[in-house]
Amino acid sequence: MNKEKEFLTLLEQHKGILYKISRMYEDNEEEQEELRQEIVYQLWSSYQSFEGKSKFSTWMYRVALNTVLTQFKKGNRKAQVETQLNEEAYEVKSDGSDALEKENQLNYFYKAVQELNKVEKALIFLYLEGLPHREIAANLGISEGNARVKLNRTISKLQKIVIQKGYE
Amino acid sequence: MSKGKFNLEEIQKEWNQQDPTIPIPEDLSCLKKAKNPIEKIRRNVMTELHVIVVAILFLIIVPFLKVYQISGISELIYYVVLFLMVVSTLPSYINFYSYYKKSAGVQYNSYRSVSKIYYELKNMIRIYKTVNYVLIPYTFILLFIILSKGKSEFIFQCLMDLPGSFTPENYVYFIALGCVVLFTLLAILFVALWVKQFYSKHLKNLEEILNQFDEDCE
Numbered sequence A: 001m002n003k004e005k006e007f008l009t010l011l012e013q014h015k016g017i018l019y020k021i022s023r024m025y026e027d028n029e030e031e032q033e034e035l036r037q038e039i040v041y042q043l044w045s046s047y048q049s050f051e052g053k054s055k056f057s058t059w060m061y062r063v064a065l066n067t068v069l070t071q072f073k074k075g076n077r078k079a080q081v082e083t084q085l086n087e088e089a090y091e092v093k094s095d096g097s098d099a100l101e102k103e104n105q106l107n108y109f110y111k112a113v114q115e116l117n118k119v120e121k122a123l124i125f126l127y128l129e130g131l132p133h134r135e136i137a138a139n140l141g142i143s144e145g146n147a148r149v150k151l152n153r154t155i156s157k158l159q160k161i162v163i164q165k166g167y168e
Numbered sequence B: 001m002s003k004g005k006f007n008l009e010e011i012q013k014e015w016n017q018q019d020p021t022i023p024i025p026e027d028l029s030c031l032k033k034a035k036n037p038i039e040k041i042r043r044n045v046m047t048e049l050h051v052i053v054v055a056i057l058f059l060i061i062v063p064f065l066k067v068y069q070i071s072g073i074s075e076l077i078y079y080v081v082l083f084l085m086v087v088s089t090l091p092s093y094i095n096f097y098s099y100y101k102k103s104a105g106v107q108y109n110s111y112r113s114v115s116k117i118y119y120e121l122k123n124m125i126r127i128y129k130t131v132n133y134v135l136i137p138y139t140f141i142l143l144f145i146i147l148s149k150g151k152s153e154f155i156f157q158c159l160m161d162l163p164g165s166f167t168p169e170n171y172v173y174f175i176a177l178g179c180v181v182l183f184t185l186l187a188i189l190f191v192a193l194w195v196k197q198f199y200s201k202h203l204k205n206l207e208e209i210l211n212q213f214d215e216d217c218e
Helices: A003-013 A015-025 A029-047 A056-069 A075-087 A098-113 A118-128 A133-140 A144-164 B008-016 B037-064 B072-101 B110-147 B151-160 B171-198 B200-214
Strands: none
Touching: A003 A015, A003 A029, A015 A029, A015 A056, A015 A098, A015 A118, A029 A056, A056 A118, A056 A133, A056 B110, A098 A144, A098 B008, A118 A133, A118 A144, A118 B008, A118 B200, A133 A144, A133 B110, B037 B072, B037 B110, B037 B200, B072 B110, B072 B151, B110 B171, B110 B200, B151 B171, B171 B200
16 A cells, blocks of 8 residues: 555544544634645645654644644634624524534534633643543643643633533 | 533543544645645745845846946946855855755644744744845845946945045935935835734744643743
8 A cells, every 4th residue: 555545544544633623723614624634734744754653643633733733824814703703693503302402512612612722722622532631741742730730721711611601 | 511511521422423524635636735824934935045046146147248337346346245145145045945944843742843833933034034134235236236337336436535526416326325225224124024024923823822831830
C-alpha cells in the first residue's frame, strides 16, 4: 500500500476526530469544512515524519490541535460569526423523542463550547475523547497538575455558560 | 442541558456515539494550499524575496542601458550603493530562507508548537522590518540616479563642492534631494505601519494563546 492510500485509510478510520474538533472550534458549517481541509493538509504534510511510534490517533490529536490553535479568522469575519452566534436563539426542535433530545443536547453542548477560549476547548475535547489527565497534559505541554486544575475550571465555566444561556 | 443538570458524563456518552458523515478526500492532490495565516506569511515573504532578487539582478544591468545615462561619478556611486545594499541585506535573506524551510512544528506538544511559531514569527518580523528599512534609502538613491537621467552626476559634483554649490541655479536640485530624504522617511513609516497592520496582529493572536496556557499556572 502506498503512503497516500495508507494515510487516507487511517484518516477514514479516524474521521470522527476531524468532525468533532471542527465542530468544537467552528460553529458555522462552511468554516468547519475549511478547518477540516486545513487539518487534513497539515496532517498530510507531516505524515512523512510520522514514524508510528505512537498510535495514529495520538499523533492526529497533536497535529489537529496545533493546527486549530494557530488558525485565526480575519477580524470582520470573526465579528460576523460572533454576531450570528449571539443572534441565534438556539431553538429547540422537540417532538419528545429520545433521539432528538440527545441530538439537541449535543448541539447545545457545541454551542456552549463556542464561548470557551481555544485552550479550554482543547482541554474539553481531549477529556471527552477519554484521555487521562497525564495524556492531556502531555498533549498540551503543561504539567499534569495544571491540566487537572484547568480542566476543572473549564468544566465549571462551561456549567455557568449552560445556565446563563438557559440550555439546561 | 437535558431535563436534569449539565452532565458531562452524559455528554461523553453521546460524544462517543457520534457518527460523522463528513467526506474524506479520495485524492490528496486536490488539497488546497494551507490557509493558515502563518503559512501564508511564510509564502508571501518568500515571494517578496524572489521579487527583490530579480530587482537586484535588473539593477546590476541598468547602467549598461544607455537610456539612463549613468556614467562617471554617478556610476561609481550607483555600484557602491548597490553593493552595500546586497551585502547588508544578504544575511537577512539567508535567515528568511531558513525560516521558510523550517517545518511548522505541528508535531510537538501544543505549548511548544505555539511557542516555536510565535518566536519564529517574531524573529521573522524583526528581520523583515530591518531588511525593508535598509532597502528603502538604498532604493531611493538608486532611483534618484536612474530617473535623473544624467543630471545626478552634476548634483553629486555640487554636493562634493558644498557650500559653494548653493547658487540660485542649483537650489532646485537640493530640493529634489530633500524630497528623496523625505520620501525615504515616509516609506520607513509606511513599512512600520504595514508590518503592524498585516503581520503583528498574528503575533498578538499567538501571544493570546500562550497566555491562555499560562493562566492558572501561578
